[in-house]
Amino acid sequence: MSFAFGGNTILVTGAAGFIGRHLVRRLLAEGAKVVAVDNFSTGSRSGLAEMASGACRIVEADVIDVASYDVDGIFNLACPASPPHYQADPIRTLRTSVWGMYNMLELARGRGIRVLQASTSEVYGDPSVHPQNETYLGNVNPVGPRACYDEGKRTAETLCADYARQHKIDVRVARIFNTYGEGMAASDGRVVSNFVVQALSGAPLTMFGEGSQTRSLCHVSDLVDGLVELYCAEPFGFAPINLGNPAEISVRALAERVIALTSSRSTIIRRPLPEDDPRIRKPDITLARERLGWSPKVELDDGLRRTIAWFSTQMAATTRDQVTL
Secondary structure (H helix, E strand, C coil): CCCCCCCCEEEEECCCCHHHHHHHHHHHHCCCEEEEEECCCCCCHHHHHCCCECCEEEEECCCCCCCCCCCCEEEECCCCCCHHHHCCCHHHHHHHHHHHHHHHHHHHHHHCCEEEEEEEHHHHECCCCCCECCCCCCECCCCCCCHHHHHHHHHHHHHHHHHHHHHCCCEEEEEECCEECCCCCCCCCCHHHHHHHHHHHCCCEEEECCCCCEEECEEHHHHHHHHHHHHHCCCCCCCCEEECCCCEEEHHHHHHHHHHHHCCCCCEEEECCCCCCCCCCCECCHHHHHHHCCCCCCCHHHHHHHHHHHHHHHHHHHHHHHHHC
16 A cells, blocks of 8 residues: 555545545544534534544535645545536536645645545446446436536546646546445435435335436445545556446335335335436446455445445334324
């Protein structure tokens, strides 16, 4: 490894988000000091506050705004990742991806430090190549309702590539595929959280389209391992790396599995498929295996059981609080 976290101060933007909180916890466990930045527009303030300490300084700020931080490394995770959140204010979403990336790259250039950008499988759009490897250029609608996120992340990757070429900045880009696990927000609109909450509540599971569209689900613990390995790896030149689980499942099969694992009596109901919703999604992780020695370890049923148990506990606590009130 070319980088060790112990004794270093790491900036994490989007630190209050689902992945951000897990990453902050991991970095603290690795001995790093963390500057955790978030504007709390969608992230969990209380979830991040639990980690506040002398080693973890929480800063309420927006990556759109220029700011200077005395840090030794950067993870840029700032941007809502679920459609209901990023579509609520598409212009701000685009600005977060582009201006936020620019500000982080300028900070990295000024301090001569490494930066990792949390990109997304959405840069591939509704792919015509399957599985998706890093050489595939994508099939993205630049004016569709998802474009603020898809094209924002694609532009952020362009900035990363140009800073690497022009300014010789050490930039790492992780193309993150569907991630799930403990700590997801019940209302974030992602397929796993939707299905689990609906099943535990006894409500019908809302399936968009025929349910034949596929997703490849990576447990958040595996994803964080991949981010850490990518950040710490010896320099290999600028090259985005897919991080995800290549075990593909249809949305209908996922719904049926969640119902079975929760012993729910929920039914499945269909709704129209959203515009530009990807029909297929599966990462080719050959580069991650070869360059990082990384591949996911958590099997889907195991990860779903952990996620279901976490949501069950959270929902029970909410019910107790309501009864107390």
